[in-house]
Amino acid sequence: GENVEQHPSTLSVQEGDSAVIKCTYSDSASNYFPWYKQELGKGPQLIIDIRSNVGEKKDQRIAVTLNKTAKHFSLHITETQPEDSAVYFCAASIRGGSQGNLIFGKGTKLSVKP
Amino acid sequence: DGGITQSPKYLFRKEGQNVTLSCEQNLNHDAMYWYRQDPGQGLRLIYYSQIVNDFQKGDIAEGYSVSREKKESFPLTVTSAQKNPTAFYLCASSDRAGSDTQYFGPGTRLTVL
Numbered sequence: 001g002e003n004v005e006q007h008p009s010t011l012s013v014q015e016g017d018s019a020v021i022k023c024t025y026s027d028s029a030s031n032y033f034p035w036y037k038q039e040l041g042k043g044p045q046l047i048i049d050i051r052s053n054v055g056e057k058k059d060q061r062i063a064v065t066l067n068k069t070a071k072h073f074s075l076h077i078t079e080t081q082p083e084d085s086a087v088y089f090c091a092a093s094i095r096g097g098s099q100g101n102l103i104f105g106k107g108t109k110l111s112v113k114p
Numbered sequence: 115d116g117g118i119t120q121s122p123k124y125l126f127r128k129e130g131q132n133v134t135l136s137c138e139q140n141l142n143h144d145a146m147y148w149y150r151q152d153p154g155q156g157l158r159l160i161y162y163s164q165i166v167n168d169f170q171k172g173d174i175a176e177g178y179s180v181s182r183e184k185k186e187s188f189p190l191t192v193t194s195a196q197k198n199p200t201a202f203y204l205c206a207s208s209d210r211a212g213s214d215t216q217y218f219g220p221g222t223r224l225t226v227l
Contacts, residue, residue: 004156034215043120043204043218044157089156101147101172102216104156 002027004092006105013080014113021108023090024072030092033073034102035064038087047088048075080112117141118219120205125224127192127199135190135222137205143217144210146188150174151202151221160203163188164210192224200226 003026013019025033031052036044050057050064050073057064061080066073077084087109091102118139127133137146145164149157159172163182177196182188188207192199202223206216 006156009154036218041221041223043118043220046215046217049215101159101162102157104158106154106156 002030002092002094002103004090004103004105006090006108008108009106010109010111012111012113015080015082017080019075019077019080019084019110019112021075021088021090021110022072023074023092023105024070025092025103026071027092027094028068028071029094030103032093033064033066034091035062035075036089036091038089038107040086044089077110080110082112082114085110085112118205118207118217120203120219120222122222123220125222127224127226129226130194132191132193133224135192135203135205135224137188137190137219139186139188139205139207139219141207141209141217142185143207144185145208146182147206147208147216148172148178148180148188148190149204149206151204157204160190199224 006023034049037047038044048062048064050066061078063076087107089107090105093102121136147162148160151157158174160178161180163169166185169180179191204221205219208216
């Protein structure tokens with residue numbers, strides 16, 4: 001089955017710097033890759049996602065890139081702000097699959113220092 | 115106000131007791147899911163349901179049970195057979211099974227005393 005590896009597990013940056021989180025997946029059939037942000041004590045919130053027919057997607061300060069050949073995808077946050085501090089999870093799934101469930105990475109705790 | 119609600123936010127249980135966690139959605143979604151989250155871990159799938167009156171086991175179903183009698187409700191029971199039930203439990207839903215975008219509720223933190 002699918003396996004998703006996420007790195008780094010913790011990331012500390014200065015406010016205004018960029019942050020990059022990387023994930024690799026094992027199942028070449030995976031074709032949907034969402035990113036979730038989870039604040040302490042809350043449920044994960046979808047922040048951006050990408051499908052396998054697209055190489056890059058941007059939404060204001062957030063971007064995601066996908067390399068299908070290498071089977072990895074990355075989250076890029078530019079001009080980081082203290083409110084970006086949270087745990088970020090990547091996930092992968094096979095759209096249209098019988099289960100429709102997501103396989104998650106173990107998360108990256110991002111700390112943005114003022 | 116549309117979304118997914120979970121209750122209670124915090125739950126305490128004595129060893130040997132069953133406990134039921136509530137999950138309700140008013141998004142008219144067909145599919146619903148239960149995940150377990152442990153510190154420093156990703157989310158692991160317990161059970162999922164693609165349609166009313168049907169559900170399947172996920173990766174860690176042992177010690178848990180679910181029902182799906184109504185489209186908007188998917189309660190999870192943590193039974194005494196679950197050896198390590200203390201965790202953060204998250205419910206999610208998606209428009210339909212195979213529709214990949216899942217939306218999560220706020221979670222229930224279960225602590226076994």
